[in-house]
Amino acid sequence: MNEFPKTADLMRRGTDFLGSETAILCGAMSWVSERNLVSAISNAGGFGVIACGAMTPDLLDAEIAATRALTDRPFGVNLITMHPQLFDLIAVCERHGVSHVVLAGGIPPKGSVEAIKGGKNPAKVICFAPTLALAKKLLRSGADALVIEGMEAGGHIGPVSTSVLAQEMLPELSADHLIFVAGGIGRGETIAGYLEMGAAGVQLGTRFACAVESIAHPDFKKAFFRASARDAVASVQVDARLPVIPVRALKNKGTEAFTAKQREVADILDREEVAMAEAQLQIEHYWAGALRRAVIDGDVENGSLMAGQSVGMLKEEEPVADIVAKLMTQSEEALARR
Incomplete structure (x- = not known):
């Protein structure tokens, strides 16, 4: 120093x-x-x-x-x-x-x-x-x-x-x-x-x-190197009753799949098959799995490429x-x- x-x-x-x-x-x-x-x-x-x-x-x-x-x-x-x-x-x-x-x-x-x-x-x-x-x-x-x-x-x-x-x-x-x-x-x-x-x-x-x-994974890193700041987008909340904290990631098929996942969890919440805390935990588990697919397996199309807007500098x-x-x-x- x-x-x-x-x-x-x-x-x-x-x-x-x-x-x-x-x-x-x-x-x-x-x-x-x-x-x-x-x-x-x-x-x-x-x-x-x-x-x-x-x-x-x-x-x-x-x-x-x-x-x-x-x-x-x-x-x-x-x-x-x-x-x-x-x-x-x-x-x-x-x-x-x-x-x-x-x-x-x-x-x-x-x-x-x-x-x-x-x-x-x-x-x-x-x-x-x-x-x-x-x-x-x-x-x-x-x-x-x-x-x-x-x-x-x-x-x-x-x-x-x-x-x-x-x-x-x-x-x-x-x-x-x-x-x-x-x-x-x-x-x-x-x-x-x-x-x-x-x-x-x-x-x-x-x-x-x-x-x-x-x-x-090398493909995960390559996706970051190709990205600009505007490629890192925040997820959309589908149902106001399911307070999902937005996640910023590079836009791909995985971000679209998350929208579908929210609908699925909202439906089981409607049917009172799970409590709110469990519903939110399911969302968290979804992100953990999607992130693993991108980071570890290199599935940059379907996995979650969580990135901040500073990604354009990499x-x-x-x-x-x-x-x-x-x-x-x-x-x-x-x-x-x-």
């Missing part, structure tokens, strides 16, 4: 909190943010985050152990709040002494934050906040840091852009709290801007998805260390020009 003194100074609160060299987190991308990419990001000075997604406790246990075998640097675990075995997953993280747990997908259920922070190996809690009111509520409820993520991001998204969220939340919260900014970040100049506004650091997903160390595979170095260099040069 001696090479990037201005950026390091602005990131200091974030790096002290994360225990990493740079306050650059990797977004938790199911099937992508696994042991290889996570350890590479942490080894390069960033902060890798395992995407637990729909993993069972046993699978998460193995993934954390495998990641720890590849890096001695800090990394976190992202848990989905609606996972039916959330508290078992928290226990797995606690057994391994995971330093940071990221809770995503909704308001943390009662007792979950306390379980993460109150075990024999207490961890820091990072939550996603789509609105200022919810941000304040999460901080009162024990969140140690927040990620504010705009609609430009890939995967599950909210309705407001990153720049608007940053303008609304950073002036209000950043003096007393740790706020990380995410969504649509592809270059270091943007990182510099958010740091100057008070962010403790940033989170990037799409930028790392096609790194050399990413296990994503042109080739790069080692994670080079990506982090480029982002830091661009940030430092931008700050030097001020």
Whole structure:
């Protein structure tokens, strides 16, 4: 970080909190943010985050152990709040002494934050906040840091852009709290801007998805390299009674199939064959399967190509260390020009 003194100074609160060299987190991308990419990001000075997604406790246990075998640097675990075995997953993280747990997908259920922070190996809690009111509520409820993520991001998204969220939340919260900014970040100049506004650091997903160390299928990566920003579109909600969080992905047959899946789930909801929570879980399982088809099997027509709008900036595979170095260099040069 001696090479990037201005950026390091602005990131200091974030790096002290994360225990990493740079306050650059990797977004938790199911099937992508696994042991290889996570350890590479942490080894390069960033902060890798395992995407637990729909993993069972046993699978998460193995993934954390495998990641720890590849890096001695800090990394976190992202848990989905609606996972039916959330508290078992928290226990797995606690057994391994995971330093940071990221809770995503909704308001943390009662007792979950306390379980993460109150075990024999207490961890820091990072939550996603789509609105200022919810941000304040999460901080009162024990969140140690927040990620504010705009609609430009890939995967599950909210309705407001990153720049608007940053303008609304950073002036209000950043003096007393740790706020990380995410969504649509592809270059270091943007990182510099958010740091100057008070962010403790940033989170990037799409930028790392096609790194050399990413296990994503070559055809998945090629689809990213061919795409422009406007190819990354948000899914449409079919039924107002089924509150499905929109997902941003490259448009293909898979995005059309999701519309049909929503209709199917809405129908069984109509017939009262499942409860709302189970219906939403079916949607989540659909995404997990569709994403696997794209990332692991390389089915870029029928699988889910979750990508943020920064995808248009990706042109080739790069080692994670080079990506982090480029982002830091661009940030430092931008700050030097001020």
